[in-house]
Amino acid sequence: MTSVSRPSTAQLTSTIQLARPFLTKSQIKHAQKKTIENFTTLETAMIYYQRYFLFNKFDTNIYYDIAITSIFIASKNEDTIKKLRDILIIANQIKNTFLTQDQLELYRRKILSLESKLLETISFDFRLFHVEELLIKISKTLKISKDLGYLAWLLAYDSYQTELALKIPPQSISIACITLALKLKDENCDQIRPEDFHTSQNSINEALLDLLELYINSYNYTNLASIYPDYQNKFVEIRIPMEDINGLKEQDVSVLTKDDYYNDRDFSIGERRYMLGNQRKRLYSEIPKN
Amino acid sequence: MLETKNKPAPVQRYTKSKKVGEGTYAVVFLGKQIESGRNIAIKEIKTGQFKDGLDMSALREVKYLQELRHVNVIELVDVFSADDNLNLVLEFLPADLEMIIKDREILFSPADMKSWLLMTLRGVHHCHRNYILHRDLKPNNLLLAPDGQLKIADFGLARSLGSPNEDLTSNVVTRWYRAPELLFGAKHYTEAVDLWAVGIIFAELMLRVPYLPGRDDLDQVDVTFKALGTPTEETWPNVSSLPLYNNLNFYPGPSRQELRNRFLAATESALDLMNGLTELNPANRWNTEKALLSKYFTDLPAPTEPENLPKLTKKDD
Numbered sequence: 001m002t003s004v005s006r007p008s009t010a011q012l013t014s015t016i017q018l019a020r021p022f023l024t025k026s027q028i029k030h031a032q033k034k035t036i037e038n039f040t041t042l043e044t045a046m047i048y049y050q051r052y053f054l055f056n057k058f059d060t061n062i063y064y065d066i067a068i069t070s071i072f073i074a075s076k077n078e079d080t081i082k083k084l085r086d087i088l089i090i091a092n093q094i095k096n097t098f099l100t101q102d103q104l105e106l107y108r109r110k111i112l113s114l115e116s117k118l119l120e121t122i123s124f125d126f127r128l129f130h131v132e133e134l135l136i137k138i139s140k141t142l143k144i145s146k147d148l149g150y151l152a153w154l155l156a157y158d159s160y161q162t163e164l165a166l167k168i169p170p171q172s173i174s175i176a177c178i179t180l181a182l183k184l185k186d187e188n189c190d191q192i193r194p195e196d197f198h199t200s201q202n203s204i205n206e207a208l209l210d211l212l213e214l215y216i217n218s219y220n221y222t223n224l225a226s227i228y229p230d231y232q233n234k235f236v237e238i239r240i241p242m243e244d245i246n247g248l249k250e251q252d253v254s255v256l257t258k259d260d261y262y263n264d265r266d267f268s269i270g271e272r273r274y275m276l277g278n279q280r281k282r283l284y285s286e287i288p289k290n
Numbered sequence: 291m292l293e294t295k296n297k298p299a300p301v302q303r304y305t306k307s308k309k310v311g312e313g314t315y316a317v318v319f320l321g322k323q324i325e326s327g328r329n330i331a332i333k334e335i336k337t338g339q340f341k342d343g344l345d346m347s348a349l350r351e352v353k354y355l356q357e358l359r360h361v362n363v364i365e366l367v368d369v370f371s372a373d374d375n376l377n378l379v380l381e382f383l384p385a386d387l388e389m390i391i392k393d394r395e396i397l398f399s400p401a402d403m404k405s406w407l408l409m410t411l412r413g414v415h416h417c418h419r420n421y422i423l424h425r426d427l428k429p430n431n432l433l434l435a436p437d438g439q440l441k442i443a444d445f446g447l448a449r450s451l452g453s454p455n456e457d458l459t460s461n462v463v464t465r466w467y468r469a470p471e472l473l474f475g476a477k478h479y480t481e482a483v484d485l486w487a488v489g490i491i492f493a494e495l496m497l498r499v500p501y502l503p504g505r506d507d508l509d510q511v512d513v514t515f516k517a518l519g520t521p522t523e524e525t526w527p528n529v530s531s532l533p534l535y536n537n538l539n540f541y542p543g544p545s546r547q548e549l550r551n552r553f554l555a556a557t558e559s560a561l562d563l564m565n566g567l568t569e570l571n572p573a574n575r576w577n578t579e580k581a582l583l584s585k586y587f588t589d590l591p592a593p594t595e596p597e598n599l600p601k602l603t604k605k606d607d
Contacts, residue, residue, distance in 0.1 A: 076349055079449055079456075084342050115343040116374070124369055124376075126353035133453060273370040276356055 018261055019125035019276045023166055024250050027262075028054065047129075047165045048073060051122050054166075055265050064095070069114040077126050084108055121265065123274040129165065131156040135174040138197060144178060152181035155211060158222045162210045168248070172199045176207030183238045184231060206247035212239045304368075304379060306332055315345040315446075320382065323367070329382035330367055334375050344376070347446030351378060354422055354445045362413030364433060364443040383433035383441055385602050387491070391429055391498055395603045400555060402600060403495045404586070405593035406432075409440035410488055415578035417442070418481045421451040425462040427487035429494060438596030451480070463487060465510050466500050470521060471572050473511050474532035482572035485581065489567025496553050496560075512539060518568060519543025526571035559586040 048070035068091050075082045088107055092099055099107060135156050139149040155177040159165070164173050175192060182189040194201050215235040219225050225232075256262065303324040310331070311318040319332045335348045355366035355378075368379035387406060390396060410432055417424055425447040433443045452458050457477045463469070469486035471479050493501035502517055504510025511534075515521075520540045521529050529535055544552070549561055556564070563586040566576035576584075587593070 072343070076344070076346055077353070081346060112343045116337075116371075119344060120371065124352050124356075126349060127357070272372075273368060275369075 016273050016275060017120075017123050017265070019123035019274065020261065022168055024248055027251065027256060028163055028166055047160070048118060048122060050163065050166055052118050055121050056117070064091075065111060065114055066118070069111055069118050072111065073115060073118060077128065084111060120272065120274075123276075125274075125276060127276075129170045131159060131165070131170045131173045131177070134170050135177060138171065138174050139178060142178065142191065144182075148178075148181050148185060148187070151184065152177040154224050154227065155180055158214060158224055159207070159211060161218075161222065162214050164207050164210050167210075168203045168206055169199065171197045172203040173207045175199065176204050176211060179204065180208060180211055180238070184234055202246055202248050205245045208242070209245070209247050212242070304330060304332060315341075315347050316378075321379075323379075331380045331382045333378040333380060335378070337375065348376065348378070350448050351445045354448045355380075358416065358420065358422070360413060360416040361439055362409045362441055363416055364441045380443075381435070381441065383435050383443065385434040386430055387432040387434065387440065387495075388429035389602055390434065390600065391494060393602055396600045398495065398600065399591070399594070400557070400560075401591040401594045403492075404591070405596065405599055406440055406495060407488070407492055408582075408587060408593050409596070410442070410491065411578055411582050413440070413442040414484050414488060415582060417448075418484070418578050422448055423451060423481060424448050424484050426464060427484055427491065428464045428467045429491055430464075432491070434599075438599040438601075440596070452478070454478070465507065466490065466503055468510065469572065470514060470570050471532070473507075473514065473534065474529070475534040476532050480572060481577065482575045485567050485575055485577065486572075488581075489564055492564055492567065493553070496556060515539070516541050517544070518570060521570040526573075529571070557586070557589065559584065559589050562586065 049067055052066050052070065068087060072082070072084055072087055075087070085104065085108060088099075088104060088111070092104075132153060135152055136149065139152060144152070152174075156174065159173050159177065172194075175194065175197060179189045179192060194204055212235055215222060215224065215232065216239060219232040219235075304321045305324060306319045306321045309317060309319050316333045316335050319334065321330050321332050322328065323330055333351075335345060337343075352366070352369055355364065356369070359365065364383065365381045366378060367381065368377075370377050370379070410427075414424065414427070424442065424445065426444060427442070431442065431444040433441045435441060447462055449458070458479060460472045460475045460477065460479070463472060463483060467487040467490050469479070469483045472483060490501050502510070502513050504513045515538065519525075519542055520538055522540070523530055525543075546561070549565070550556070553561065553564070563576075563581060563584045566584070567581060569575040
């Protein structure tokens with residue numbers, strides 16, 4: 001949030017664009033207000049894809065292309081690079097469309113221009129956050145059995161269908177998945193201390209509530225359902241005694257509207273700068289001090 | 291509590307003056323930050339229809355340098371796009387260690403070498419404690435600031451430490467500075483590859499010529515083991531399971547006396563450090579912490595203060 005008065009866009013030749021790794025639920029809603037009309041479609045997408053549509057209008061003509069672009073950039077950032085042409089050939093096979101060489105080349109150029117738009121949208125922020133890696137490490141630390149670890153891993157995979165990755169750091173999601181797996185098997189989860197993992201109970205609760213919402217309302221669309229078809233009622237049972245637990249605190253809307261971060265991204269400004277936002281303080285301030 | 295307190299930094303403007311270099315993926319210009327008058331280098335990333343979008347090296351540089359801040363690592367001042375080009379604004383660093391090594395009119399004292407090696411190890415230590423492998427350390431990538439500070443640059447091959455289930459490519463690091471595990475095509479390796487390169491750079495500072503100049507990848511294997519001995523199952527358990535461990539000439543390792551003859555000016559503690567860094571078995575090779583705490587750095591002479599280090603004698607322009 002900024003209180004300095006800035007010159008109007010018309011006179012600007014240069015602007016600053018921050019990268020922020022985590023947003024709260026209301027911040028996400030606030031950003032999406034201008035971009036998405038259909039929330040359910042978004043639930044199947046992954047992080048870049050979700051970040052793209054925080055700031056760009058959602059449109060059924062383009063979501064497939066954005067998914068391809070997200071995969072393309074992710075393949076670079078994860079050091080598992082693929083030629084764009086190869087990705088497109090597979091993508092077209094899946095979609096059952098046939099393209100001539102010339103059409104394929106045109107399509108390739110279109111994705112390349114979308115690539116720069118997506119990179120600008122994420123403010124060239126290449127920091128990676130993976131739930132599964134931490135989940136395995138934390139499970140080992142807590143001496144969780146392999147079966148339970150596997151169950152938690154399935155939950156973690158489904159978590160990408162929610163907005164959790166936009167909201168909270170991966171260790172909170174990991175711990176929420178482990179907690180939920182323990183609860184599903186009626187085991188005790190008292191040994192988990194959030195402060196051991198640089199996180200807070202509120203942030204874990206936030207993840208728990210979102211995961212429960214996903215499994216209670218959209219069970220048939222989850223990966224878990226394909227392996228354990230009969231867990232849905234168990235999630236309802238787990239949710240009932242959790243009526244009074246709190247997730248993360250939300251910012252007041254009046255604060256959000258003053259925050260430049262949500263301004264329309266103006267790609268016509270000649271010079272656009274990218275910085276990583278310094279937002280960790282918010283997360284650390286919620287960790288209880290010893 | 292939920293407020294973010296970061297004020298946006300003032301919008302900086304830059305001038306771009308002369309073009310100073312061109313690499314495979316970028317053109318480098320000199321310039322100034324207008325408000326502060328600070329000299330900077332602008333790396334303009336090339337985009338073209340033949341390239342597959344944003345270059346991997348550019349992505350890596352942005353990814354790692356955005357988060358690293360250390361006096362011995364090059365500073366990424368700014369990232370901006372203008373006229374559909376991506377620009378990286380970096381510290382302006384007029385010289386590199388290769389130029390100094392090649393400049394025959396400069397004499398190095400043992401204290402000078404110690405200072406450069408110390409700064410290199412400090413920069414590498416900072417990368418490693420953030421789980422980043424540089425993977426292309428060589429004198430040419432160790433840049434020198436006008437105040438004498440050495441800065442590690444070119445993070446185009448850098449990556450974060452892989453997890454055990456990930457395969458890494460062994461085709462990294464410029465040939466002469468490539469560690470034996472890379473020569474053998476290992477798919478899993480660690481920070482030790484960077485320390486090998488530092489050891490070879492240390493030797494090059496003393497010799498003033500490249501220590502292990504292989505003509506090609508095959509010759510590199512031979513040159514390396516002729517100088518340092520061929521690893522065997524006894525000295526490096528399981529080495530024979532690496533993909534390219536075959537058709538080797540077996541050379542004995544150098545004796546202490548041979549090393550003394552090879553590096554006439556080196557003290558015993560300098561040789562200990564170099565042996566630690568060029569240990570063939572990566573599991574036994576010294577890490578940055580052990581190297582930085584070695585006796586070499588506490589022995590006299592003390593490392594030269596950066597501002598008193600030798601500078602280039604000729605200016606090219």
